[in-house]
Amino acid sequence: MDPKTEVIIQLKNLTKKFKFVTAVNNLNLEIYKGEILGFLGPNGAGKTTTMKLIASLLHPNEGEIFIRENGKLQKLSSHNKDYLLDNIGFLIENPEFYKDRTPRQLLTLFAKLKGYPRKKIENQVEEIVHMVGLSQWIDQKLGTFSKGMRQKIGILSALVHDPSILVLDEPQTGLDPKARREIRELLLQLKNQGKTIFLSSHLLYEIAEIADRVAIISHGILVACDTLENLESQAKSSQIQVELLNIKNMNDINEAGFQIDKLIQSFLSEPIRYNKDSGVFELPFDGDPEKQYKILQILVQNEMKIIDFTVSKADLLETLYLQHISQSDKTYKEFQKKAIKVEKII
Ligand SMILES: Nc1ncnc2c1ncn2[C@@H]1O[C@H](COP(=O)(O)OP(=O)(O)O)[C@@H](O)[C@H]1O
Ligand SMILES: [Mg+2]
Numbered sequence: 001m002d003p004k005t006e007v008i009i010q011l012k013n014l015t016k017k018f019k020f021v022t023a024v025n026n027l028n029l030e031i032y033k034g035e036i037l038g039f040l041g042p043n044g045a046g047k048t049t050t051m052k053l054i055a056s057l058l059h060p061n062e063g064e065i066f067i068r069e070n071g072k073l074q075k076l077s078s079h080n081k082d083y084l085l086d087n088i089g090f091l092i093e094n095p096e097f098y099k100d101r102t103p104r105q106l107l108t109l110f111a112k113l114k115g116y117p118r119k120k121i122e123n124q125v126e127e128i129v130h131m132v133g134l135s136q137w138i139d140q141k142l143g144t145f146s147k148g149m150r151q152k153i154g155i156l157s158a159l160v161h162d163p164s165i166l167v168l169d170e171p172q173t174g175l176d177p178k179a180r181r182e183i184r185e186l187l188l189q190l191k192n193q194g195k196t197i198f199l200s201s202h203l204l205y206e207i208a209e210i211a212d213r214v215a216i217i218s219h220g221i222l223v224a225c226d227t228l229e230n231l232e233s234q235a236k237s238s239q240i241q242v243e244l245l246n247i248k249n250m251n252d253i254n255e256a257g258f259q260i261d262k263l264i265q266s267f268l269s270e271p272i273r274y275n276k277d278s279g280v281f282e283l284p285f286d287g288d289p290e291k292q293y294k295i296l297q298i299l300v301q302n303e304m305k306i307i308d309f310t311v312s313k314a315d316l317l318e319t320l321y322l323q324h325i326s327q328s329d330k331t332y333k334e335f336q337k338k339a340i341k342v343e344k345i346i
Helices: 047-054 081-085 103-113 118-131 147-159 177-192 204-208 228-234 250-267 289-301 313-345
Strands: 007-017 022-032 036-040 062-069 072-075 088-091 165-169 196-201 213-218 221-227 238-244 273-275 280-285 306-310
Touching: 007 047, 007 196, 022 047, 022 062, 022 196, 022 213, 022 221, 036 047, 036 177, 036 204, 047 088, 047 165, 047 196, 062 081, 088 147, 103 118, 103 147, 118 147, 147 165, 147 177, 177 196, 196 204, 213 228, 213 313, 221 228, 221 313, 238 289, 250 280, 250 289, 280 289, 289 306
Parallel strands: 036 196, 036 213, 088 165, 165 196
Antiparallel strands: 007 022, 007 062, 062 072, 213 221, 238 280, 238 306, 273 280
């Protein structure tokens, strides 16, 4: 089997209903060994509920969870959950740690609870605290820590017993850019050590920066799951931004716009726009890299004085993400309307 696609966790037709809402709706998802799978969706989409189901903190109404242990996928149940979950580290919904504990105390406690070999605990705790650059803080009380530092300790609490899988719920949310970057680097480092990471966020850019694949969830339904590359190439519309030398007044804009239009009109899906705020021409096209190349080639060959040419990755994905979410919003509303009608008839 291709090690890249060895399934390590499998969710099959997973459904979790609360009184008024189906938080997770017939979810099918596979997590591959060694990947970072980003779990992306707006607030209330069902991310935390899914992770709690994997952690056995909640029980599904329908469906099954399989976890690979000893080389084979085994169905999670109340009988084997301790055994199957031993190899997974969880950080779910910003935990509040006792403020008067130190990282050493907290992590030692977690390691003991998880049955990590006692003799190795001291070393392991020091080693992982060192890994996140907090050695000097190992005996300081958590109450004095910044949010980013606490979050790092939170991630360490999930991995202190050295599991090979990590399930992390919004580990970057609410952090400043520097702390976010540090967490991102930590996650990549863990991936390089061979760990599998299932990571949620409601912000696309947090996921886009590090995930190998992205699963998008909305109203409990999985609306897309693929590599970033494939998702991008599915994006229906895209935009090239071109900045030209010597565009100083309306006349220059009109003239250059007219010329670009004449040269590459046939490649575009909509008319050219000029963005006054950023000073760039925006060329809407279908995202096909072949066309992107042609457009650039033609503009250069015709001596357009291009000083900047970009197809913004984040924008493109953002478009795709919003497309998926709004489509699922629409379907959800229609479904609700029908459900209300049915209720009335009954
Ligand atoms: N314990 C609960 N009781 C009732 N409803 C809940 C409970 N937990 C979550 N929900 C609802 O389930 C939906 C999904 O929530 P959640 O999984 O927390 O979403 P996310 O983590 O993506 O923001 C939301 O509509 C939320 O209000
Ligand atoms: Mg959540």
